[in-house]
Amino acid sequence: MALLLIFFFFIPVLVVIAVSFFDYQDGSIVEAFIWDNYRDVFTSAVTITEYANSLKFAAIVWALTLLIGFNVAYFLVFHVRGVLLQIGLFLVCTVPFWTSNIIRMISWLPVLGKNGLINSALIKLGIINTPLEFLLYSDFAVVVGYVHLFTLFMVVPIFNSMARIDRSLLEAARDAGAGRFRIVYEIVLPLSKTGIALGTIFVVTQVMGDFFVVKVMSGGQSTSVVSALYNQVAALQYPPAAASAVCLLAVVTLMVAGILRVVDVRKQLAS
Amino acid sequence: MAMHDSGKRPWTFWFFAAFFVLFVIFLYGPMFVVYLLSFQGEGGGLTFPMNGVSTHWFGELVNPESRSGDIASSFQRSLGLGAMVAAITVFLSVAAGLGFRRRFLGSGVLFYIAIASLIMPGLFVGLGVNVFFSVLGWEPDWTTSGLGSQLTWTLPFGLLIMFAVLGRFNRSYEEAATDLGATPWQRLREVTLPILLPGIIGVALFGFTLSYDEFPRTVLTSGTENTLPITIWAMTTNVTSPALYALGTVTTLVSFAVVGTALGSIALISRRRRGGDST
Numbered sequence: 184m185a186l187l188l189i190f191f192f193f194i195p196v197l198v199v200i201a202v203s204f205f206d207y208q209d210g211s212i213v214e215a216f217i218w219d220n221y222r223d224v225f226t227s228a229v230t231i232t233e234y235a236n237s238l239k240f241a242a243i244v245w246a247l248t249l250l251i252g253f254n255v256a257y258f259l260v261f262h263v264r265g266v267l268l269q270i271g272l273f274l275v276c277t278v279p280f281w282t283s284n285i286i287r288m289i290s291w292l293p294v295l296g297k298n299g300l301i302n303s304a305l306i307k308l309g310i311i312n313t314p315l316e317f318l319l320y321s322d323f324a325v326v327v328g329y330v331h332l333f334t335l336f337m338v339v340p341i342f343n344s345m346a347r348i349d350r351s352l353l354e355a356a357r358d359a360g361a362g363r364f365r366i367v368y369e370i371v372l373p374l375s376k377t378g379i380a381l382g383t384i385f386v387v388t389q390v391m392g393d394f395f396v397v398k399v400m401s402g403g404q405s406t407s408v409v410s411a412l413y414n415q416v417a418a419l420q421y422p423p424a425a426a427s428a429v430c431l432l433a434v435v436t437l438m439v440a441g442i443l444r445v446v447d448v449r450k451q452l453a454s
Numbered sequence: 455m456a457m458h459d460s461g462k463r464p465w466t467f468w469f470f471a472a473f474f475v476l477f478v479i480f481l482y483g484p485m486f487v488v489y490l491l492s493f494q495g496e497g498g499g500l501t502f503p504m505n506g507v508s509t510h511w512f513g514e515l516v517n518p519e520s521r522s523g524d525i526a527s528s529f530q531r532s533l534g535l536g537a538m539v540a541a542i543t544v545f546l547s548v549a550a551g552l553g554f555r556r557r558f559l560g561s562g563v564l565f566y567i568a569i570a571s572l573i574m575p576g577l578f579v580g581l582g583v584n585v586f587f588s589v590l591g592w593e594p595d596w597t598t599s600g601l602g603s604q605l606t607w608t609l610p611f612g613l614l615i616m617f618a619v620l621g622r623f624n625r626s627y628e629e630a631a632t633d634l635g636a637t638p639w640q641r642l643r644e645v646t647l648p649i650l651l652p653g654i655i656g657v658a659l660f661g662f663t664l665s666y667d668e669f670p671r672t673v674l675t676s677g678t679e680n681t682l683p684i685t686i687w688a689m690t691t692n693v694t695s696p697a698l699y700a701l702g703t704v705t706t707l708v709s710f711a712v713v714g715t716a717l718g719s720i721a722l723i724s725r726r727r728r729g730g731d732s733t
Contacts, residue, residue: 194582194586195579195581195582195583195585195586195603196578196579196582198585198586198589199578199581199582199585251477254470254473254474255473255474255477257470258470258471258473258474262466262467262471272474274717275478276477276478276481278710278713279481279482279485281663281667281709281712281713282667282705282709282710283666283667283686283702283705283706283709284667285667285669285683285687285690286488286686286702286705286706287484287485289488289686289690289699289702290484290487290488290699290702291484293484293487293488293491293699294484294487300487331480331481331484334477334481363464363466384573385573388573388574388575391575392575392576392577392578392670393575393670394577394670395669395670399690409577409670412581413577413673421581421585425585428575428577428578428581431575431578432574432575432578435575
């Protein structure tokens, strides 16, 4: 396992870092040691927009998945009676994870499209006259796609943390006169912190590393860091792609390190 | 379940229940739309209304003259690759999971490499493997570079599941086996592995489905022969017929079948076990 990970993960990462310093010419890589690729990354206005775009998506999607994920997990853990029903509903939430992401994205097209379900329904009801254009091929659609794909990554770890909360704590709080929201805010929320952190890491890294959701749902109008990277690779410009990948990696690593600083995740993983 | 075990449900229950139902609709609704539309009539388009009902678009998938490319063989490749990834992931995750119960040299480093590999953007891994192979002068192929880059994603998953499974594993069963004179090999094969079997099935399920649907790591490493997700990806740009939906329905059915088999067998094992305990 160690060998496999080193061969297919560790060394390739090092190779990418090395290549990011190489020069390129007519689609082939020229060995060199130059900083040009990085200079291009940092000075280009396009890159800045890409990063701003990706970070914006990450922030919005994080907030939405956290809100939804927390509520869903809370419902499953504290409101559903009976273990079997709980497991059943939990599986209902997780099964889509095992199906193709690409298909799940495509399935939004006939729902959100110009002649799609939502638009036709609204027109039939007389609420609007012309189809809403912003539903598909827009930032809105991209966010819908991300939330659709990644909420699960919030639900599962938060569910895990919440399931471990000792019920007697909640009863004690109730006996002491705490209201429903106070219990959630002062007991459930802090005790679910590791789950939230794990979910956050997953959601943020997935969004930052994604490119096909952006491509399908925005119809090519929005770019993210990785979709630009993919275009560079398609154009055989490996060194600048590698430089941009290294920068992305640095940003993602910093974000993850920041989250880990706040919450000790290993505690939950190890136990 | 102590909190609301008795009496009427509080209003918050109905609020959360409604929220949950909406979430499930949000999760499954679009998928059902696609299943419906894949039975679109022959003259129908990509959206409602349905123009009659037919299985025309499923036929289109196996029709070699359609524009959608060679779906059958990429389907076979994906199934084969999924099986390989599942087998390797199970073998290595179980071994590593058992090994990690004791600290060994480099165990901390390996753990962090595994976690890093899990959260690394997929296209980055693909790019790395792709460039690494071209440095070595090897041709990328789905059976080598494709397989390898998928493993960087499934192995950490498998490892984490094994941690969770082993966390609940009672070691005294192993000690009892040793006390009764079992060799280490017998102990592993006749005591440890059977007890861990549901978890191992879970790892296999993850290995297969993650590989079967994997796209960002594979797109740069599969070489000239595509796996199914890459074929689908290509189709989204050049096929504008419900054949795309039909393919979606078919691969989702495969996923559901795999998930159903795995979960079913886990449920069967645990039921049999509970039955055994009570007698």
